[in-house]
Amino acid sequence: MKGLKRTVLLMVFGFFVIGISSCSLLSNDDGKSYFQSVNNDLESLNQRVQIINNDIVLDSLKSKFSSTSSTLGGDKFTHIANVESPEVNGKKLSATSIEIRANKVYISYHLNGSEYAGAVDIIDINDEENPKIISSLISEDTDINALEIEENAKILWITGGRDVGSSGYSLQGHGGAILGEKEIEKGVFKTGSGSYREIPLPSFSGNDIVDFAQDLYVVSGATGGGFYQLNKGNLSITKRVDNNFAKSIDRRQDDVIGLNLLADKRANFTIMDFKSDAITTFQTPFAVTPVDGKNVLEHTAAITYVALGNRGVKGYKFSTSADTPVYEFNAHGADVANGVTVDGKYVYIANGTDGLFITTLPRDGKTEPEEVYSWKSNSTNTASANFVKTNGQYIILANGVDGLNILKISGS
Known part of the structure; x- marks a missing residue:
């Protein structure tokens, strides 16, 4: 296939402009209600x-x-538990994002449709056969689309959106997207005043977030959105790259990489190198649908894996010598690729109503995996897998309004 189109912008981050850093922070003790x-x-x-x-x-x-088979590559897979999505005011939420830190799993939720509500669960998986929800944060007016956890698991960052008419912020460059910070104490969400603060973001909805050294990197979209660097100290936006239909972001060695869709629906990757002050972009030669689908990228072991909807999952190295995929898989099933995660042996793909696909890693110069397996829980026949995360020991599969499946990997 034809390779990616590659563009390099050596602009000493003149491409970035400072924005929204003057917006005031809100917290639980300043008279505002969240x-x-x-x-x-x-x-x-x-x-x-x-x-x-x-x-x-x-x-x-x-x-x-x-x-x-119940095993793959000498590993046994066990279905540990299902977790039902929480409800807000009698309405079932939909699981959206997952992070794993040590023996805890963190899951975000939002409300499908035009109304807004969200939640975050903390699940303790220290007891491998008996996982427990130990804390839950509920928001009655804000969708939570993605989350990130501090390395020491004392701070949760969330991003999402709420009705702009009730956001409480200036509408200049803001359509309802927010970034929030919640304190965690002794493994559970802290209660009381001063434990939460937030800022508005450009555009309508925060879609992804990643922690990197002293900064956070956040994605918002669709129209008027982009990729934003935030100072963790005061949550001010310090740098930005404007890109419509911005979807996902992750760390990549000493830089970060973001994904958005162009006007012609092609996938566009933006590599933001903060050492050389350069921006490099790559565009695929094909369109990706649906435009409003969930397209997650994850960078692991020098390869950026990305769920590209109807195009399946592809892995890129984004180098001058290799700008074509080093991994490709498309199930051509009833649904499309929404999420992807990777460990040292396998690629895991959340493929909507098709459930979970597990493939081997790219090897021997081949882009297609040698082995491909699928799985779907019998208890969630209507489930649509939209996000998946692994730490090499557990696989956590988000199925929208049908909640989560918790799977465990162990040597046979």
Whole structure:
């Protein structure tokens, strides 16, 4: 296939402009209400957890081994539990994003449709056979589309959006997107005044966020959005790259890489190098649909993997010598690729109503995986997998309004 179009902008970040840094911060003790509540009651929270603890059977799409198997590459996969999505005012939320830190899983949720509401769960997986929700943050007026956890797990950052008419911010360059910071104390969300602060972002909805040294990098979209560097000390925007339909962002060695869709629906990658003060962009030669789909990228071991909807998942190295994919997989199933995550052995793909696909990593110069397996929980036949995350020991699969599947990987 034709390679990516490559553009390099050596502009000493003149391409960036400072913006929205003068907006005042709001916190729980300045008279503003965020319609938030914290639930740390284990009994009520864990009514949403269903313990399974059964080995799972992986259906083979392509394998040199058997057509079905409970193992792959010498590893056994176990379905540990399902977690039901929380409700706000009687309306079921949809799981949107996942992070794993040590023995905790953090999951964000939003409300589908034109109304706004969101939540974040903290799940303790220290007891491998009995995961428990230990804390939940509920927002009655704000969608939470993505989250990030500080390395020491004492701060949660969220991004999403609310009705701009009730946002409380100036409408200049702001359509409802926000970034918030919530304190965590002894593993659970802190209650009381002063434990939360936030700022408005450009555009309508915050879509992704990543922690990198002294800064946060946040994505918002669609129209009027882009990629933003924020100072963690005061949450002010210090640098920005404006790109419509900005989708996702991740760390990449000493720089960050962001994904957005161009006007002609082609995927555009922006590499922001803060050492050489250069911006490099790559555009695919093909269109990606749906435009409003969830397109997640994750950078692992020198490869950037990206879920490109109807185009499946591709992995790129983004170098001058190799600007074509080094990994490609498209299930050509009933749905499209929404999310991707990678460990040292496998690529995991959230493929909507098709469920989870597990493939081998690229090897021997081949772009297509040698083995491909699929799995879908029988208890969530209507589920649509939109996000997946792994730490090499657990796989956490987000299924929208059908909540989560928690899977465990162990040597056979």
